[in-house]
Amino acid sequence: MGFDNWDEIRTAFQVARVGTVSGAAEVLGVHHATVIRHIDALEGRLRVKLFQRHPRGYTPTEAGQYLLAAGQTAEDQFAQLAARIEGAGEAVTGELILTSLPTLSGLVIPALAQLQVDHPGLTLRYLTDSRVFRLEYGEAHLAIRAGARPTEPDYVAQPFAAHRMALYASVTYAAARGLPVTEADLAGHRFVVSEHIDSRAPFLRWLHQRISPNDISFRANEAEAQAAAVAAGMGLGFLPVIGARGRGDLVEAMGPRDEWDSRLWLVTHVDLHRTPKVQAALAALKQAASFCPKI
Numbered sequence: 001m002g003f004d005n006w007d008e009i010r011t012a013f014q015v016a017r018v019g020t021v022s023g024a025a026e027v028l029g030v031h032h033a034t035v036i037r038h039i040d041a042l043e044g045r046l047r048v049k050l051f052q053r054h055p056r057g058y059t060p061t062e063a064g065q066y067l068l069a070a071g072q073t074a075e076d077q078f079a080q081l082a083a084r085i086e087g088a089g090e091a092v093t094g095e096l097i098l099t100s101l102p103t104l105s106g107l108v109i110p111a112l113a114q115l116q117v118d119h120p121g122l123t124l125r126y127l128t129d130s131r132v133f134r135l136e137y138g139e140a141h142l143a144i145r146a147g148a149r150p151t152e153p154d155y156v157a158q159p160f161a162a163h164r165m166a167l168y169a170s171v172t173y174a175a176a177r178g179l180p181v182t183e184a185d186l187a188g189h190r191f192v193v194s195e196h197i198d199s200r201a202p203f204l205r206w207l208h209q210r211i212s213p214n215d216i217s218f219r220a221n222e223a224e225a226q227a228a229a230v231a232a233g234m235g236l237g238f239l240p241v242i243g244a245r246g247r248g249d250l251v252e253a254m255g256p257r258d259e260w261d262s263r264l265w266l267v268t269h270v271d272l273h274r275t276p277k278v279q280a281a282l283a284a285l286k287q288a289a290s291f292c293p294k295i
Contacts, residue, residue, distance in 0.1 A: 011038035013071030020057035093121035100144035102128040103240040111288035166255035190217040192237030203260035
């Protein structure tokens with residue numbers, strides 16, 4: 001027969017440890033009748049006496065001594081486990097998962113590199129999928145979100161930075177077709193845009209209000225593909241300043257403008273927000289963004 005009732009085993013251990021029903025009841029916070037019932041039920045299933053009853057209390061039999069020794073070992077092991085778990089919660093080690101837009105890699109990667117230098121026990125995972133990762137399901141420890149402030153009740157959202165966009169063209173496109181100087185000049189050009197026509201991105205809303213569908217030459221659902229299309233001379237397109245500025249194959253046609261900026265948020269789940277690992281990651285990202293509050 002297996003030990004399948006932990007409450008009875010815990011009760012028997014406390015009786016063997018303190019030697020009285022009343023003492024065990026006080027330790028366990030139960031009525032003394034509950035202690036007696038647990039002992040009788042356990043002895044009945046084991047078909048062995050665990051205690052000798054006498055006016056001064058309960059003395060463990062040989063079987064009771066085995067239970068006392070095993071219970072003490074288990075209690076010590078659980079205490080060690082609790083200490084390890086508590087220590088792990090305070091250590092900046094293990095796996096940390098961060099998710100963001102792919103276009104933020106130029107900021108995020110250097111911040112994560114420094115974080116790992118400071119905390120070599122960390123294993124980092126950086127996910128840049130276009131879908132929104134659910135922090136409440138443990139899909140990530142920390143997310144960088146763009147747009148309106150996240151409103152999920154269990155999320156902690158902190159302002160991070162402004163995501164700067166500008167209108168770019170390839171060097172070959174600019175040489176062949178020129179660049180727009182004013183908004184009125186946009187009508188004579190071709191454009192690379194997102195496949196998501198309902199995007200709330202402020203720069204795309206601005207653009208769609210000023211051009212016609214016939215001006216669009218290329219659509220793609222991934223930012224990397226859009227950037228490649230612009231670089232290939234397929235049209236003008238909005239690209240993140242942090243990645244496009246300084247590239248020799250691109251020229252800045254217009255911008256950036258404040259009205260094209262997207263607000264970025266550092267988002268964590270309330271249950272993990274205060275853990276040292278998440279706090280270390282937040283600090284590293286904030287430090288990186290402090291040098292370029294508009295990225």
